[in-house]
Structure formats: structure tokens, C-alpha cells
Amino acid sequence: MRLLLRIHTLLVLLFLYLPIAVIVVLSFNQSRFGVQWRGFTTAWYEKLFNNPRIALYAENTLVVAVVSTLIATVLGTLLAVGLYRYRFRGKGLLRFLLYVPVVIPDIVMGVALLLFFAWVREATGFFRLSLFTIILGHVTFQLAYVALVVKSRLASLDPALEEAAADLGAGGFATFRYVTLPLIWPGVLAGALLAFSLSLDDFVITFFTAGPGSTTLPLYIFGSVKRGVTPEIHALSSILIAASMAGVLLGRALLRRR
Amino acid sequence: MATESRKPPEGPPAVELKNVRKVFDSETVALDGVSLAVREGEFFSLLGPSGCGKTTLLRILGGFEVPDAGEVRIAGQDMKDVPPFHRPVNTVFQNYALFPHMNVFDNVAFGLRMKRLPEAQVRRRVEAMLELVQIADLARRRPHELSGGQKQRVALARALVNEPKVLLLDEPLGALDLKLRKELQIELMRLQMELKITFVYVTHDQEEALVMSDRMAVMRDGRIEQIGLPEELYERPRTPFVARFLGTSNLIEGRALEPHAIETPLGPLRVVAELTPGRDYLLSIRPEKLRLSRAPSGGPNEVRARVRDIVYTGAENQYILSAGELELIAYTLNADISEPGYEEYDYGEEVFVRLPPENLVVVGG
């Protein structure tokens, strides 16, 4: 039984890493077509680095991830603290709504945002599809994740601590600044890391909210794949795989140290 | 009720409540029209079982709950719409609520820093306060590195350093073991005398309240049952609840025959209180007030009883007695057997029990 479980684990892990390994190996293959091994080369990487558009798409991707993460982290933290601290009507509904972006198929969110932006554009001439709309789109789902992560951190907090701060003369903001925020900081950080990687991972929301001139790396890959598989895409994907894995490991190390 | 105080009132009461009412979730009545006044410099205890409203009352004073009706004054000021951070009170929380991310010094300095006092002054006052509560050597420790008793001292220092008009304490010794609790009781009384700050002290431990308080209030179901000096509440409980909650009590029902005589299952008894003939009363007498003897002493209110059970507690013997259909409990101090007048009784022995009229208290009618 134990052996069976082990074999199963090994096979599933193989299944999980096979596609990644294939991409990485092929990115060093000299052959332009097919998967036959024709010798080692870094030519595809060189080609990639000499492509100025790739640099621009990478920049777009990062700008979206960084800006949306910052906005979502601030808003999500405030939302979680508000839900924790105040009693108000409709709070139960709002709490349920927090979970909706987490589980709703992303296509539904994508088309809803597309429609919304189109409508606002019609009415105000504002909100052309651009990096800005992608960022807004990302914030809508990141917000919920950040709020939920911070919320779980707040749940482990002794409510008397905020009362103690108020008792000692701290107003609402001072209490947040000197007591609540330092205590939930690991949660805020974890939420921000999650939001950042969700932004990098996202394709669907970006697909529906992107406009001309706001191509990101995933969009570029999508477009290229529809035209056919190329070694440059292998190379680009390999770099992204390496970057995200490094990011995850770094994030874990960072969180563990706290 | 009008009582004598050991400290004559000076100026307005430190705390004054008038008809305070608080209902949770529009059905649970936590406070049902509570009125009381705490004098300046007084050690005042709120005593009662859990759910009696004592903690809600304290939280209303701290500003963490808003009363639905009634008036709250602290140091003469109306507290309506005054948030916790503008009140001249500080709280010692039940589980200390020390800020885990700050060391002891920063915890204690928090309130002074919120008042934007110069750092040199903060330092001086915090150090003096840590000295006063005897934890000066722990200033750099984090709360999780402290024992329960040490945390309690930090919580006290953190509140007292702000020199509040009133210190609110919510079962501050509840989480400590018995020995430490006794120690800190004495410590708290010393601090209160030294600093002359009004203490409002919430506890469910009747012994703690009796030992520490200048005056106390017994609460039940959101109402105050009785307010007064500890010995007054103990010796002259006005309700069966107070009689039972503060220690043990023998409760005896009866119907008044004359202004000072009442017919009970033990037979007719004499009382000091003035009764209305024909009305039903409930009498209470403390177990240590019962006088046992082998031979009749000839005093009033003497009845015969049989020893049903004996509990030896070290300092005293507790006798469970049957007197007719009634069960009485009597405590006798465990003196030396050679002491004149000292007796020990045996299981099943017939004894005479005297209920001195001056110790028979009317607790209900």
C-alpha cells in the first residue's frame, strides 16, 4: 500500500513537471521545428533578448503586476480592517461577496469588466482599454484575495488589543498605525505576494481588458501560440518559469523569516 | 442605600451612573437600569456571576459599549459621545491585552506617547512606574517572555502611568493561580493606597471582593442587588441571592407572629428586625454564627438537631445538621481540644443549636 502510494506520487509529480521540462529542454534545442534533439544552443535566448518588443511586453507585465499589487494591497487591507472593526448593515453580504471573485470563473469577470469599461468609455470618453484598464481589472480580483488573507490574520488577533490602544488615548488612525498594522503585517505581506503572483499568472482578465499598445507577455504568448509553436516562445516561457519559481522560493524564505 | 463610608466624599463622585440600560441584539438585557456612585479614591468592586452585567458596566465606563439609555458621568463630566481615547480612565484588561510587538517599556510608554509628551518625560515616568510595580529589570522584554504575574504588572503599569481619574480592572487576577493571586491582591491594595486613584474592580470571586474593596456592589441579571461595605453585605445581606453568593448561608422560611417573633420549621424564633405579623419572611444566618452545644445553654432560639455529616477543612469543622425537616450547616473554629468551651461532635450525635437573634437577617419577604 505504501509502495503503491509512493509510485503514485512519483507518477503525478512526473506528470506535473513533464511539460515544464519539455519546454525548458526544447528552448536549448537547435532545431527550429519539431522536437528532435539537434544539439545545444542559446541562440533562441539571444534572439529573444535582441527583440525590443519583448522588453516592452515584459515591462508592461511588470508595471501591471507592481501597480495593481500596490493598489490591491492597500485597499484590500483597509477593507479587511473595516470588516473586522465596524458593524454595519449588509456586512454579511459583503463578506460573502469577498469570496465570489475567488471562485467565479475568470471569464465571467473578464467579460463583465470589458462591458463595464466599454460603457464608461461611451459615457465619459474615458477608460480606453490600456494598461490602466488591465490594472483595474487585476485589482478587482487581487483585492478579494488580499482582503481574505488579511482577514484570516485579523481573526487571530485579540480584539482587546485595539480596545487597549483606544483606552490609552490612540484614535482610530493611531490605533491602526501603531497596533493593528504592525500585528497584521505578515498577513499583508503574504497577501501582497499572492496578489503579485496572481497578476503575473493571469491571462483571462488581461485578455478581456487589454487594448492596443498594452500587450503583456502572456498575451504575446497567446498570440504566438495561435500562429504556431516557436523556439523563441520556449525560451521566453523558460525564463518566466525560472523567474516565477525563484519568486515563490524567495517569497517563502521571506515569510518564513518573520 | 445609605451607608457609612470610611472615606468621606470630597467633591463630585468619581463615577456616577444613572439608570443605565444596555440591550444586546435587541433581546439580551445586559444592564437593566443600573444606578450607582463611586467616590473619589475608593476601591469599588463589582461582584457577580458571569453574565450578570458587571463586565458590560465596566466596558460602558471605558467607552467600549454605548448605553442604550441612562447617564454616565466620570469626574463630573458627562461621557455621552466621548470616545475611549478621550476618557479620563484607563483599563486593565482581562487577558492583559499587552501589545505583543512592543517590549515592556514601549507598552507602558504607549499612552504617554499618544499624548505627545516629550520623550525625556516619557522615559522618566515609565521608569518610575516600572519601579513602582517592581518590574524595572524587565523593561526590554517582550510580552511573550513574561510570566502571568509579570504580564499583570505590566498591564497595571501601562494603565497607571497615565494617571487616570479612574482605573478600571476587568477580572485582572482571574488567569493567575491562587498563591500569585493573593500576592497581587495585596500589591493592588498597596498601589491603590499609594496612588489614591479610584479603582473600579470587576470580579466573580467573592473572597477577593470582600478582602480588597472599600465598598462593593453585588450584581445579578443586569441589576444591582445590593451596594455597601463588604462586612455589611456579608453580615446583613438583603436578598437571598446576596446571602448565598457571598459565602454560605442557612436560609429559613417563616411567618411573622409578632413584630419580633416568627414561626419557622424550627419552631418560633426571635429576631431583632421589625416584622409585620402575618407576613411571610425569609431569614438568613451564616454558618459560623450558629452556636453548638451538648447541653442547652438557656439562650433564645435554641433548637435540637442531629449531626448528619462532618467536613474537616483544616481551619474549621463544618457540621451538616438535620433539625426537623430542615438542613443547617454550622462552622466551628478548629481550636485546641483543651480550650475551654470547645467541643467536637460525632456523627449522629444530638446537639443543641442556637441561632442568636442579632445574627438572623431578613433577606426576603
Next chain:
Amino acid sequence: MVVPALFMLVASFLQRGPHGTLVGPPTLANYLRFFGLTEAGFDPLYLLILARSVFFALVVTLITLLLGYPLAFAIAQSRHKEALLLLVVLPFWTNFLIRIYAWIVIFQKKGVVNAFLGMLGLDPLTLYPSWFAVYTATVYTYLPFLVLPVFTAVERVDWTLHEAAQDLGAGRFRSFLHAVWPQTLPGVVAGVLLVFIPALGTFVISDLLGAGRVILIGNVIQQQFGVVRDWAFGSAAAYVLMGLVLLGLWLYARRAGEEGLDRLV
């Protein structure tokens, strides 16, 4: 998030105007069309696609469960569970699209599988585009979603019950069924939801690995918003999908409470 959803609700009751704009008057036609009630008579085209999508998501969930449940168990009982768990979630953090793309490389005509078969002297298979490819990639994509909550549940299992059951003479399998499986059920339900819902709504996987031959409800929505530009009908289809999901989520929240909802994060 709420505001766009409300906009979409309005849109789903409008009609397609010239050049793909939305015009009034309000109508139920989009929903009627989705459920097959057209002026030309009953046409179950979209209902069939919906049914197919549900069936697809169910099969994906089942396969994921068969793969993921024992895996979660193995990880929870391993000495290296931290490392194993990291290994399972690591691929999940690389961009979703890259993971899909990798399967094209594996399954395409001159891809890895066929190259391998060629080495063995076998005839090449047409694996891309195909349903098989779509299933494989979908299972691949959502497997960690199931493993994580099940792992958490397995970690909390009280094994004394299992031992007690065996002690009372229950066979290994029966003891597992009665003493262990029920304890992991909350994690399984959360994991199943986390796989079923996105599988139901996917369009990228079916689009890329099905190359237009595999049409799920997600593809219908995407086409209405893309090529067809009938935003009103697209909104109605999106609302049917969202309605299904929210209904499921609401039922789940009622039974499992906020604690259960937290298991979904």
C-alpha cells in the same frame, strides 16, 4: 466587481444593435435563446453546450480527485511533506498560459508523444487538437487546487479513529471508509468546488488545445464578446454560468459557513 456585474445584468436584457452596440428595449430574448426557445422553434444548441460543459467539468473533477486524493495522502504522511507540497504547487505559479502551451508542444503532430512513438516504430497519433488534450491540460492545470485543501484535511485527521476501527475488526478498506474518509470530506468538497468551477468556465484550454473543435460554455461567451460581438447574448450566457456557480457557492456557504468558505482560499 459588483458594479460591472450589474452592468452585465442590464446588458443581458438588451439587444444587439448595429455594429455590435447594445440597444433597447429590454427583452428576455437572450435568455430564451440560450434555453433553446427561439422564434423558429426549440433549438437546444446552447443547452447542449451547457450540458457538455457540465459533463466535462464533472469528468475533470473526478480524474483530479482520483489523482489528487492519494497524492494529498502520500504528502501528508511523508517525512518530506514541506518539500513535496512545494513541488506540487511550484508549477502552479508559472503562468497558466505557459502550462497550456507546453501541452501543445507535447501533443502536436510532430510533438513529444509522437516523436516517442516514432522511436518505438509506432504510427503517430492525432492528439492535438482533441478532447483528450483538453482533458489532460485541464486536469493538469487544476490538480493543485484539489491537493491543497485535501492535504489540509488529511493533516487534521484523527488517526485514533482509524486504529479503533481496525481494532474492532474492520478491514483496512472499511475502516478507511468509515473512519478516515468522512474526516477528509470537508477538504474534498472544497477541492472539488475549486476544480469544478474553473473547469466549467474555461475557454482558454479548450480554445488552444481544442483548436476550435471543442466548444464549451466559456468559448460561447468568449465568441459572443469577440468575433460575434453580440454582447447582450454573451452577457446572458455569462449570467447563466455565474448563476450556476453562485447557486453552488451559496448552497455550500449555507452548509459549511464562513469556515468552509475560507477553505476555498
